[in-house]
Amino acid sequence: MTPSELKYQVENKRVEPYFFTRQTMRFFGDTMANYGVRSATVDTHTQQDVDVWELYRKRPVKHGLQKSAYFDKKTFKQVHAKI
Numbered sequence: 001m002t003p004s005e006l007k008y009q010v011e012n013k014r015v016e017p018y019f020f021t022r023q024t025m026r027f028f029g030d031t032m033a034n035y036g037v038r039s040a041t042v043d044t045h046t047q048q049d050v051d052v053w054e055l056y057r058k059r060p061v062k063h064g065l066q067k068s069a070y071f072d073k074k075t076f077k078q079v080h081a082k083i
Contacts, residue, residue, distance in 0.1 A: 003035040030060035
């Protein structure tokens with residue numbers, strides 16, 4: 001899975017309509033070239049061990065933002081990991 005493939009799937013499923021928009025990415029000072037994708041398993045507030053695609057930043061963006069975003073492998077909905 002590449003960042004572009006993940007973007008296509010998320011937009012195609014219409015589950016996170018604003019995550020990859022140019023306005024959102026510009027607001028955070030981000031570009032698609034700054035993203036990488038890897039497979040991961042996370043715990044959420046409601047479930048344990050959810051298989052996800054982790055969208056990570058290669059370099060920090062505005063204000064040092066470096067957090068990853070997680071998307072369910074089956075539904076492509078964004079998953080919020082328990083910290």
